[in-house]
Amino acid sequence: MIVNAVLPTSIVGSLPKPSWLAEPETLWSPWKMQGAALVEGKQDALRIAVQEQRQHGMDIVSDGEQSRQHFVTTFIEHLTGVDFEQRETVRIRNRYDASVPTVVGAVSRERPVFVEDAKFLRRQTDQPIKWALPGPMTMIDTLYDRHYKSREKLAWEFAKILNQEAKELEAAGVDIIQFDEPAFNVFHDEVQDWGVATLERATEGLRAETAVHICYGYGIKANTDWKATLGPEWRQYEKSFPLLQQSTIDIVSLECHHSRVPMDLIELIRGKKVMLGAIDVASETIETPQEVADTLRKALTFVDPDKLLPSTNCGMAPLPRKVAVEKMSALAAGADIIREELAAARA
Numbered sequence: 001m002i003v004n005a006v007l008p009t010s011i012v013g014s015l016p017k018p019s020w021l022a023e024p025e026t027l028w029s030p031w032k033m034q035g036a037a038l039v040e041g042k043q044d045a046l047r048i049a050v051q052e053q054r055q056h057g058m059d060i061v062s063d064g065e066q067s068r069q070h071f072v073t074t075f076i077e078h079l080t081g082v083d084f085e086q087r088e089t090v091r092i093r094n095r096y097d098a099s100v101p102t103v104v105g106a107v108s109r110e111r112p113v114f115v116e117d118a119k120f121l122r123r124q125t126d127q128p129i130k131w132a133l134p135g136p137m138t139m140i141d142t143l144y145d146r147h148y149k150s151r152e153k154l155a156w157e158f159a160k161i162l163n164q165e166a167k168e169l170e171a172a173g174v175d176i177i178q179f180d181e182p183a184f185n186v187f188h189d190e191v192q193d194w195g196v197a198t199l200e201r202a203t204e205g206l207r208a209e210t211a212v213h214i215c216y217g218y219g220i221k222a223n224t225d226w227k228a229t230l231g232p233e234w235r236q237y238e239k240s241f242p243l244l245q246q247s248t249i250d251i252v253s254l255e256c257h258h259s260r261v262p263m264d265l266i267e268l269i270r271g272k273k274v275m276l277g278a279i280d281v282a283s284e285t286i287e288t289p290q291e292v293a294d295t296l297r298k299a300l301t302f303v304d305p306d307k308l309l310p311s312t313n314c315g316m317a318p319l320p321r322k323v324a325v326e327k328m329s330a331l332a333a334g335a336d337i338i339r340e341e342l343a344a345a346r347a
């Protein structure tokens with residue numbers, strides 16, 4: 001398999017799980033297996049996710065998040081200092097109330113969380129692999145903190161823990177480590193004060209490429225309702241992009257297609273690699289290759305061709321499996337159109 005050096009494609013993170021493993025088309029879906037059967041089931045699902053990405057033209061491969069229930073909670077469940085029995089209701093991303101676990105003591109990571117899964121993924125493919133972790137700010141925003149009583153302090157603690165995990169993921173052969181920080185679109189003052197700094201702490205000393213994924217949130221009604229209040233132009237990236245442009249993070253993953261984000265905001269991260277969302281994950285309509293190509297072509301006004309990574313707007317877990325694979329095919333076909341145009345322009 002030759003990996004495209006030009007416009008390498010990838011998904012942001014999750015793929016739908018097979019119906020024998022978990023209830024399809026829902027977030028937080030409970031597992032349908034237990035014990036050893038569940039371990040085996042997750043690995044089988046991961047193998048399928050890799051095969052589907054390869055067959056449908058993804059150049060950078062991920063685990064499709066087949067072994068986790070939720071992009072934030074599953075990581076936190078493996079840490080000490082957080083009590084999942086003691087729950088409090090808090091406002092998440094200033095948007096919706098949820099019953100969340102409580103930080104009751106110093107947080108720490110006694111053992112690796114995803115490292116064995118990452119080693120398993122590494123054995124499945126020679127293609128570059130990408131692994132997603134939650135970002136520090138998004139993690140603290142899903143908890144009630146009775147111990148540190150400071151969002152910033154807790155974020156620094158999580159950054160240290162994430163750095164330990166990231167270093168072991170790198171040693172397991174992960175090429176790109178991605179941090180999901182949808183909270184960066186909400187808490188602009190904190191992003192400036194300590195959000196980007198804690199993210200950089202999480203990536204400290206890594207040789208693997210680092211990415212931050214910032215989206216507007218998907219899969220739950222509260223996110224859809226919030227987006228309806230944001231008006232015709234979504235300019236939230238305007239706050240975080242100049243800070244990220246100055247940061248040590250290599251890649252910025254953003255949503256774009258069918259989103260109200262003005263394309264010219266990408267100029268604010270000039271010099272960084274851009275993982276551009278050219279696939280709408282909130283609609284089951286499959287994009288045409290031309291639609292994908294149009295989005296990528298427009299983005300090339302603001303990002304150099306060697307820095308553009310075509311991707312999806314966010315994870316695809318809530319979609320039917322057939323739709324998710326067809327969307328990957330559309331993404332690959334759209335990227336092919338632009339690769340040909342770039343080659344023709346060079347000739």
Ligand SMILES: [Zn+2]
Pocket residue numbers: 012182213214215216217218313314315
């Ligand atoms: Zn997302």
